[in-house]
Amino acid sequence: MADQNVIARIRNGDEQPVTEIYRAYRNDFIYWAVRNYGITEEIARDVYQMAVVIFYENIRSGKLTHLQSSAKTYLFGIGKNKIMEELASQRKAQKLQENFRYEPLPADSPEDKEELFKILEVALNELGEPCRTVLDMYYYKNYGIDQIAEALNYKGNDSAKTQKYKCLTRLKKIFARQKEVKS
Amino acid sequence: MKDTPLETELIERYLDNELTPDEQARLEQRLQTEPGLAEEVALHRQLRLGLQSAGRSRMLTMLADTDQKMEKYHPPAQVLRFDDATRQRFYWAAAAIVLLLIPLYLVLNQNRKADKLFVAYFKPYQGVNVPAGDPLSQAMREYQQRDYAQALPILERLLGEGSSEDTTLFFKGNASLALDQAPEAIHSFELILADPLHPYYKEAQWYLALAYLQDGERKEAKEQLQSVVSDTSHPHYQEASELLKKL
Known part of the structure; x- marks a missing residue:
């Protein structure tokens, strides 16, 4: 698998290289992570999945345009950072458990965020297609309006832009309603 | 505030730091006086984060599915790997052992032969x-x-x-x-x-x-x-x- 080719394909909207690259280095990564950092196979697998996703996101956002080394080295580098975060959070959790005392959660805590994400997930399901894909392309995959127009066969950029606006407006309404239901 | 395409675009450009200094100053002034606009900006910010999180979840699910379809991971058998210097030392040590063992073998062999003859x-x-x-x-x-x-x-x-x-x-x-x-x-x-x-x-x-x-x-x-x-x-x-x- 030519690494520069992987970047080009992902830039062009092809997601197939993501699974190809996942398959190519999964076993090497798990072996390396378990052996060098003493984490479990399950955590190593989760970290690797996150590393591949970040690799994809960095290409889509334009942060990664060409590789100085191989894709494998790049992935392992992301993986290493994630393992360090995981180990730090495990240490923190252990410390918290040792010195546990009740403290009120701060406003906009991770728990609040999690709750909002869950509400949004419900709202996205209600929103349905093609809006879900349009918003995913624009806000997650960083597609330009022109790329969305081309990928989804809209008549032109204006049509795609209008569609995106309508989808976002609809999502806002559903999201607001779901929030009310929850509260 | 009115929910129009122009207003939405303005908020998105604000969140992307794409406004000109003039546009930026005007919007920040409005945010002070229009509570509805501030709420709208906050909502856009939440939705963006949520959409990004949902997109990431979808990718992770796709990779988890890929993983399920793959052959189960088995750790490779432990293989001793030596660098060149270690390998050299290993060869020298092996040669030394062989050189030490040859006379020992000969002595033992001779003794066995002597025992038989006795x-x-x-x-x-x-x-x-x-x-x-x-x-x-x-x-x-x-x-x-x-x-x-x-x-x-x-x-x-x-x-x-x-x-x-x-x-x-x-x-x-x-x-x-x-x-x-x-x-x-x-x-x-x-x-x-x-x-x-x-x-x-x-x-x-x-x-x-x-x-x-x-x-x-x-x-x-x-x-x-x-x-x-x-x-x-x-x-x-x-x-x-x-x-x-x-x-």
Whole structure:
């Protein structure tokens, strides 16, 4: 698998290289992570999945345009950072458990965020297609309006832009309603 | 505020830091005075984060599905990997071990061969008849019954008493040899050979060679055998010649 080719394909909207690259280095990564950092196979697998996703996101956002080394080295580098975060959070959790005392959660805590994400997930399901894909392309995959127009066969950029606006407006309404239901 | 495409675009450009300084200043002023606009900006921010999180979740789910379809991960068998320097050291160590083992192997092999030859050629000298009541009679009875373990302490005791010393010493050497006690046997036969007039002198030459053989002293065994074969009338000339060739 030519690494520069992987970047080009992902830039062009092809997601197939993501699974190809996942398959190519999964076993090497798990072996390396378990052996060098003493984490479990399950955590190593989760970290690797996150590393591949970040690799994809960095290409889509334009942060990664060409590789100085191989894709494998790049992935392992992301993986290493994630393992360090995981180990730090495990240490923190252990410390918290040792010195546990009740403290009120701060406003906009991770728990609040999690709750909002869950509400949004419900709202996205209600929103349905093609809006879900349009918003995913624009806000997650960083597609330009022109790329969305081309990928989804809209008549032109204006049509795609209008569609995106309508989808976002609809999502806002559903999201607001779901929030009310929850509260 | 009015929810229009233009307003939405303005908020998105604000969140992307794409506004000109003038546009930025005007919007920030409006945010101070229009609570509805501030709420709208906050909502957009939440939705963006949520959409990004949802997109990431979808990708992770896709990879988890891919993982499920893959062959289960099995850790590879432990393989020792050496760098060049370690490999070099390993080869040198291996070579050194082989060099040390070769002589050990040769010695062990020779000893095994010597042991086989000893077993093939050693026959304890037949006993001698001694009259009943002779101090040697009990020891000789045990010896003739091949109970060398019983005979040996009696012979040693008799030697201490100075009884029938020539005969006792020779049979003590034989009993020792039969019991795999080569050093004691060598000592007995060497004492005999110190006396050229000893009645068992020629027999002691042959048995001393065998004692050396049992003790793994091939060189001494050969020298002793050569002294035997130098006498063509020696009672063990034939056997000694054969054995010498085999050594």
